[in-house]
Amino acid sequence: MLGSRPCQLSDIMIQIDRSFQLSIELSDLKLQMLGSHQLQNASTAVCTALCLCDQGWNISEESIRAGLENTCLIGRSQFLSSKESKALGLPGATVLLDGAHTKESAKALVDTIQMSFPEARLGLVVAMATDKDHTAFAREFLSSMLPVLRVLLTAILTLLCLSAWRF
Structure with missing residues (x-):
């Protein structure tokens, strides 16, 4: 820590x-x-x-x-502080932000989660642009057999945002 x-x-x-x-x-x-x-x-x-x-x-x-x-990059393997998690209405939760949006980055994210939290049940929030291969990302992430508690599909405010309905 x-x-x-x-x-x-x-x-x-x-x-x-x-x-x-x-x-x-x-x-x-x-x-x-x-x-x-x-x-x-x-x-x-x-x-x-x-x-x-x-x-x-x-x-x-x-x-x-x-x-x-x-060295740190906002949104890349970024853990929120307990104060930040609480401000989001998630007191006591470990919140990891990551901008993964490719098959390869999904694999790296899965590996990182399994290394850091091998027994964790996840809440997953996904938003990505329309020019990304969302199917390959989802296939790679979900084939890992990580126990996902809840998946929330949302949109980002950009001309390239992918509707949650198309995911």
């Missing part, structure tokens, strides 16, 4: 061999963005920082750690 929000505790060790050696070991990272795909993204960011260091940039290990631990 990071405050009242779940976090992913990870270790990243990278060693790049060429005519020179670049390496870093970051233990006990507390990533706010959950899921194995986010760990892959963090590893890519670390490799990028190491390559920049090799090009003469001055990036400290502490800066890399702080960047990884403080």
Whole structure:
């Protein structure tokens, strides 16, 4: 937990061999963005920082750690605080917001939920634009056999919104 929000505790060790050696070991990272795909993204960011260091940039290990631990994207594996959940009329509920809208992102979301809350029963709210493959998303998400308590289909206010009736 990071405050009242779940976090992913990870270790990243990278060693790049060429005519020179670049390496870093970051233990006990507390990533706010959950899921194995986010760990892959963090590893890519670390490799990028190491390559920049090799090009003469001055990036400290502490800066890399702080960047990884403080990175979050609103609506991407975002857990609401208990105060935010209560303001929504959901006191005591764990609320996860995620903008998943593709088959692949549905799979990543399912994996993250199963990793973080393996026994959870879910309330699922879905809204997506008409240019998204809503059928593939639903198939991937629902085939996971996650116990879904309630599904709410809604619309987003945009020209590309998908009517809940078409889902």
